[in-house]
Amino acid sequence: MANQNFLPDQYDRTDALDINHNYLPDQFADYEEILAKVGEVVRKGDFTLGRAVDQFERDFAEVVGVKHAIGVGSGTDALFLSLKALGVSEGDEVITTPFTFYATIGAIVTAGARPVFVDVLDDFNINPDNIEAAITPKTKAILPVHWSGKPCRMDDILAIANRHGLKVVEDSCHGIQAKYKGKGAGSFGEFGAFSMHPLKNLNVWGDGGLACTNSDELAEKMRLMRNHGLIDRNRCAMFAYNSRLDTIQAVVASHVLQKIDHITESRIANSLYFDSQLSGISGITIPQRDSGEVKQVFHIYSLRYERRDELQAYLEARGVDAKVHYPIPMHLQPGAADWGYKPGDFPVAEACCATTMSLPVHEFVTREQQDRVVYLIKEFYR
Known part of the structure; x- marks a missing residue:
């Protein structure tokens, strides 16, 4: 029987990482x-x-x-x-x-x-x-x-x-x-x-x-x-x-x-910095950024990576909270079994699920931490 509440164990695993998606203690320090x-x-x-x-x-x-x-x-x-x-x-x-x-x-x-x-x-x-x-x-x-x-x-x-x-x-x-x-x-x-x-x-x-x-x-x-x-x-x-x-x-x-402008501006700045540092690396695909008519606020900063699962494990072993949002598309979830969908029905979504990974970009991530993540990703692909 599955644990009735899987979240506490998940919190503990995440807390052990140095560069984290979870920033709540900092945000609510006041x-x-x-x-x-x-x-x-x-x-x-x-x-x-x-x-x-x-x-x-x-x-x-x-x-x-x-x-x-x-x-x-x-x-x-x-x-x-x-x-x-x-x-x-x-x-x-x-x-x-x-x-x-x-x-x-x-x-x-x-x-x-x-x-x-x-x-x-x-x-x-x-x-x-x-x-x-x-x-x-x-x-x-x-x-x-x-x-x-x-x-x-x-x-x-x-x-x-x-x-x-x-x-x-x-x-x-x-x-x-x-x-x-x-x-x-x-x-x-x-x-x-x-x-x-x-x-x-x-x-x-x-x-x-x-x-x-x-x-x-x-x-x-x-x-x-x-x-x-x-x-x-x-x-x-x-x-x-x-x-x-x-x-x-x-x-x-x-x-x-009252802080939302700062939160949004920080996420955008951190995401675009990652874009600039990770662009040109063979094995990484950055989605198109429509800077003119679209303002993207980066609740999640996701790119597509070759050997995604290996890279995720590599980063986590070195203290970086790299997450996958999400590995199984909705049409292939167990709860969707009765709807008759099968692998291959939505190839782009399935490819995204197989290759995307998210990096922390919240307002408490520092440039030093971002540079550390970039160094590790470059080291992995070398």
């Missing part, structure tokens, strides 16, 4: 300042959808460039509730990418729909040129993923959705402050979903998420759906879900939001 703000929540007792939630939602909406941001329990719930608010249900299909985190697919499945996969481009994002061929009479929505904080080609995706009368939900869980042609990721579709998992660029002390929209009607529906469907304490407009952003987590999120 925890006493946050605890003082949490103390105000304790004194007021508004733990559930309190005043701090309202303020954070307004501030976050402004950052994304939308009318409404609705705080929910997680990024997964933001995706799931967005699909449900748009009427996705049993028998529907939702087009998405096989190169993503499990939550994208879990949200579609728990909403009652079947994921229909479309292969990705070399930049890891869904290939809009292949979407129309996947549309059937059952298709209800398109769910693009802004992988690693690089926005998808939203003009093309929205044009397809409009031609076929489909809804668009953006998985922007990697994409806070990412932009496409000057407009924030998560502001294009009917909904944009964001995550505040502890290792996201904007993070909290547990789980948290937001669903963003420019529709007053959809915003009102989402606010009902996250809180049992309650209009007020005594009236229920619909029987719905319990997925509220905790007030304490909103306090933490507001604290980190």
Whole structure:
């Protein structure tokens, strides 16, 4: 029987590495300042959808460039509730990418729909040129993923959705402050979903998420759906879900939001430095960087490497937390067995899963540490 909670062992393995993806002790070194703000929540007792939630939602909406941001329990719930608010249900299909985190697919499945996969481009994002061929009479929505904080080609995706009368939900869980042609990721579709998992660029002390929209009607529906469907304490407009952003987590999120410009700029700078130092090395492929119309925020810094698994083991043995995001594409996961997909169905996504590896680029990574990683990678390929 599998260990019921595999995360503690994973934390211990990661903590032993010198150059790490986990930067939380550094980021929250000022925890006493946050605890003082949490103390105000304790004194007021508004733990559930309190005043701090309202303020954070307004501030976050402004950052994304939308009318409404609705705080929910997680990024997964933001995706799931967005699909449900748009009427996705049993028998529907939702087009998405096989190169993503499990939550994208879990949200579609728990909403009652079947994921229909479309292969990705070399930049890891869904290939809009292949979407129309996947549309059937059952298709209800398109769910693009802004992988690693690089926005998808939203003009093309929205044009397809409009031609076929489909809804668009953006998985922007990697994409806070990412932009496409000057407009924030998560502001294009009917909904944009964001995550505040502890290792996201904007993070909290547990789980948290937001669903963003420019529709007053959809915003009102989402606010009902996250809180049992309650209009007020005594009236229920619909029987719905319990997925509220905790007030304490909103306090933490507001604290980190004050630092988000620095976090984003650091990740971009560190990623581009790696690009400059690793380019030209035989065996490494750097995805195209669209510096003009796209602002990529590098929640994950992934390149493609020959002999990836050997390189990963080599780096980890020398104290570098090199991670694979993720080795098995969604259409080949055990949970997808009943959908009839097979190896070779999405060759680009499968090749990405076999060759990608991520290096730490958060705001606490130093140039000295980056130079150490570059030296080790060059040494490996020599």
